[in-house]
Amino acid sequence: MRRSACLLALALSGGIHAEPVTYTFYAVTDGALGTQGFSESTVRLQFRGDTQDLVKQTATGVLVYRMDRGDASVTVTSGGVTKTARITAGQVYVYYDVLNALVGIGSYAVGPGYPLSLNCPAYRCPTGTAIYTVGALADLTSNPGDSTRYSHAVSRLPATLAKPTLLTGPVSACAVPYLLVNFIYTCPYAPATAMLQTDAGGFYLQDMQGFEGKGMFVVDTDSDGD
Secondary structure (H helix, E strand, C coil): HHHHHHHHHHHHHCCCCCCCEEEEEEEEEEECCCCEEEEEEEEEEEEEEEEEEEEEEECCCEEEECCCEEEEEEEEECCCCCEEEECCCCEEEEEEECCCCCEEEEEEECCCEEEEEEEEECCCCCCCCCHHHHHHHHHHHHCCHHHHCCCHHCCCCCCCCCCCEEEEEEEEEECCCCCCEEEEEEECCCCCCEEEECCCCEEEEEECCCCCEEEEEEEEHHCCCC
């Protein structure tokens, strides 16, 4: 009954019909996959599901989209070698907090910001900074009149996990809060709870570049012509 109510709310709010959807996160960061450690390497996290399992929640004025059911994989390219692994089911989900400009693939062990998220708080994404579209859409959602600050293309991007869209912003890949040391944000360590299981062994991310990386989160559906 609870799940049916959530899906009904989603259908009524956006008129979304069920179709396959793929969420792909691209970033350059650090960590390990199986026995292979990597640094400043290309990481692609992908989550495939169906929009019928997408839940839309609104609480205390905050709009959140979330999908828990689907298949996830990770691909790491390091030193010219590419390795792909399937993430064991029941560990990760897709999450988009529109107003707080937080989107990515979260984990039950740590939370919505890990293993990878675009995290664009106001001090990093000031109003009018269209290069970070996750921040621009947060601004446009709460202040529609700010549309004149952005290009037409940015203003038309859907702020949802149900339709094709492109979100960009600063990358967070740390299982614990970043520490500010000598004016540089650092990820102090990767606790045991951060380790995700894959068919290639353990997988974790630990951003060693000081919260300075940029990433891209892409939503693709069958209806976008791909």
